[in-house]
Amino acid sequence: MTERQTPTFTELVNLASRLLGAGVVATNEDSFADAEHLLLAEPAEFRPHTFGLKGQIMDGWESRRRRGRSAEQPHPTDEDHDWAIVRLGAAGRIHGVIVDTAHFTGNYPESGSVQAASIPGHPSPEEVAAATWTDLVPRTPLRGDTAHEFAVTDPTRYTHVRLNIWPDGGVARLRVHGEVLPDPRDLAGLTFDLAAQEHGGVAEAASDRYFSSPHNLNAPGRATVMGEGWETRRRRDKANDWVRIALAGGGEVLAVEVDTSHFVANAPGWADLLGYDATGGGDPATDAEGWFEILPRTRLQPDTRHRLRLSGARAATHVRLGVYPDGGVARLRLTGRLTEAGRASLALRWFNALPAAEATAALVAAGLTGTEAAALTAARPLTGAADLPAALR
Incomplete structure (x- = not known):
């Protein structure tokens, strides 16, 4: 079986595209600028001295300035942060992420991270927030007015990502480039x-x-x-x-x-x-x-x-x-x-990239016992679709 060629990750499909059906599921804070701006296809723009009721209008996601708990502690703690959760337009393996702080100069986050989760079906915001999240990009310093590119090597198929910023501030765009892996x-x-x-x-x-x-x-x-x-x-x-x-x-x-x-x-x-x-x-x-x-x-x-x-x-x-x-x-x-043969090849790539719990559940639904399913999941990556039950290929 021939493996697909993998170009530079920025040449892969943006899984967080609104055209594909991506959307912001939830955010804890977007008082200054809507988190949905993260997913806009066009590059961020800046129009100086363009003010709305909440201040300078920014083409991106911007949270309010964080404050401490009291007059004695006026600053936020080191762990206080804001976040936005994005449902990917198509589930897939993520090869790279771009966190772009374009035009945010005196109001960009000090650091950020990107996490991912696989949540089957059509989960509610509460179910998404309660999911198990995996670090794709660990907490990393950010600069203002910069497109930060982060390559990702995690081979897992994911459905959602979460952008975290410390302690607050603005991010113009989020791009999640990868390989679509349909069911x-x-x-x-x-x-x-x-x-x-x-x-x-x-x-x-x-x-x-x-x-x-x-x-x-x-x-x-x-x-x-x-x-x-x-x-x-x-x-x-x-x-x-x-x-x-x-x-x-x-x-x-x-x-x-x-x-x-x-x-x-x-x-x-x-x-x-x-x-x-x-x-x-x-x-x-x-x-x-x-x-x-x-x-x-x-x-x-x-x-x-x-x-x-x-x-x-x-x-x-x-x-x-x-x-x-x-x-x-x-x-x-x-x-x-x-x-x-085409469906079998697709099924093999999909199965090898599933989180373990989902892979086991798919095998059980296809007729294997729990013990058989767990053993086959542990044997991944499989090299041939013939190892999969007929219902999956």
């Missing part, structure tokens, strides 16, 4: 967008990202402006641009949608789609001979959603969208279904 039981038997971020599709590589990111191609929802798509610079040679996407799992693509919405004078003239099946261990990044045609080179129209059904289906773990010669595409959608 394979939710996708079994369904047709869905195999390329979608919310299911684990990842834009692994692109020939050009001059004007905008290839990650926009498989982002949730429709693009509302040109800048929410993928656009390349103008080519001055005879080659073409492309994006390679790792699918949620090995699957059969049944229909393709190439959406050039908002690209009018800069849409590609044509596009094609190639597939690659890495189930046998090949590398799509280096094996030029392993690619096969899914969609032949097809004429595109500007500002148009092109919906194209395919006459045949062949299993693929990766696709490569080619545009000729250059230009912009708003979205790529690949309606299909997981193959048996």
Whole structure:
């Protein structure tokens, strides 16, 4: 089984994106500026001398100034701190976190930490607050007006994160980059967008990202402006641009949608789609001979959603969208279904990343005894999906 390539964590999907469905579940304090600002997609802005009823308007999360307990103890203790809990838009393995204090200079926290928890289902704020939390980023000094990048090596699948700041202050943005790991039981038997971020599709590589990111191609929802798509610079040679996407799992693509919405004078003239099946261990990044045609080179129209059904289906773990010669595409959608091998591979990655209690519970629900489930959970990481009960693969 071929492992997925892992680019720099900032190139991975932001699991804390509002587009994916992330939200602030709870915070103990946001008197100056709403904690929901942490999740805004655009970079934080600052407009000096712009005051509201609570003071200077800040584009971020800002808590009130902490005070001590009495005149004799006017300062907060070393442990007094504020926090905000974020439900990730998609559960997954976290590879890195960015705590950005942009524009907070005289009012940034002295230090901060990031914790994570896995809470199945649709928990209430009270259930989330009572969960067991694991340190991803231990308490660390913070600086003002700085994007602090923290790599994370914890292999566990998480659903929530908690940002803690000492003793108070403001943070502009929180980014939680990682690998989406959907529950394979939710996708079994369904047709869905195999390329979608919310299911684990990842834009692994692109020939050009001059004007905008290839990650926009498989982002949730429709693009509302040109800048929410993928656009390349103008080519001055005879080659073409492309994006390679790792699918949620090995699957059969049944229909393709190439959406050039908002690209009018800069849409590609044509596009094609190639597939690659890495189930046998090949590398799509280096094996030029392993690619096969899914969609032949097809004429595109500007500002148009092109919906194209395919006459045949062949299993693929990766696709490569080619545009000729250059230009912009708003979205790529690949309606299909997981193959048996694709679902098994996804199930294995998901199971190996679950917290132990959840892994054991999943095995019991699949028919194993408590003793058998505990023994199989302790044997992780499993190397083959055949070790999983049939109900999970």
